[in-house]
Amino acid sequence: MFPYFIYQIFMSEKKIIGIVGYRSEDGVVFGAGSNYLELISRFGKPYIIFPDEELAKIDMLLLPGGPDIAPQAFGALPTFKTGHQDVFRQFFYDRRLPAYIHAGIPVFGICLGFQMLAVHFGSSLEQHLWKHPQSDERSKPAHSVQPLPPAAGFDTQPFDVNSHHHQGVLLDGLSPQLEPLATAQLDACSDVRLVEAFRHKTLPVMGVQWHPEEWFDRFSCRMIEYLLENC
Secondary structure, eight states, rough: OOHHHEEEEEEESSOOEEEEOOOOTTSEEEEEEEEHHHHTTTSEEEEEEEETOSSOOOSSSEOOOOOOOGGGGTOOOOOOHHHHHHHHHIIIIIIIIHHHHHOOOEEEEEEEEHHHHHHHTOOOOOOOSSSSOOOTTTTTEEEEEEEEETTTOOOOOEEEEOOOSBBOOOOGGSTTTTTEEEEEOOOTTOEEEEEEEEEEEEEEEESSSSSSHOOOOOHHHHHHHHHHHOO
């Protein structure tokens, strides 16, 4: 066994990665899913952020997936396909997220988190994608994505991802502040491209539309490593 002081040094070197806490579907547990905690643990030490914390002392913020964003948050009317919101994640987006961005803390968004970041910086959100492929199971592939030239440091070859979302950002609706890193064809009958990964052009902010906590793909892992090592 390591002497205790060496163990303390080892633990102190681990980056602290905060994740927005939320309530389980049955309302019994508040925290974060084991899949997200497993992903975070591969890069640092998980820290669950509670609603009363205005700005946690962390090295990176992870915005998890979840239900839909409240349409009023981005000035839109709800469609008949728009679903409910999670009050904890929506509260964080409305009241806490701007402080983390202003403080320059690296942020990585997954699915809902990806959409929250996209909308925060002025992107248009499609509230329902009629034909976008979905995974039969959370860890099963749904479609491939194509990395774009700005993502050369992460990957250059098409790769498969899982898919569990009905909202998304089309390429022509992406904010000028954001740079697309990967796209996918919306459906087999059109040439419309859906943004699957992006980064902010000047801030340490990135996101992916798929679920790396179920997939552990190299592209996402390299994005997280970049945020932790270079930002």
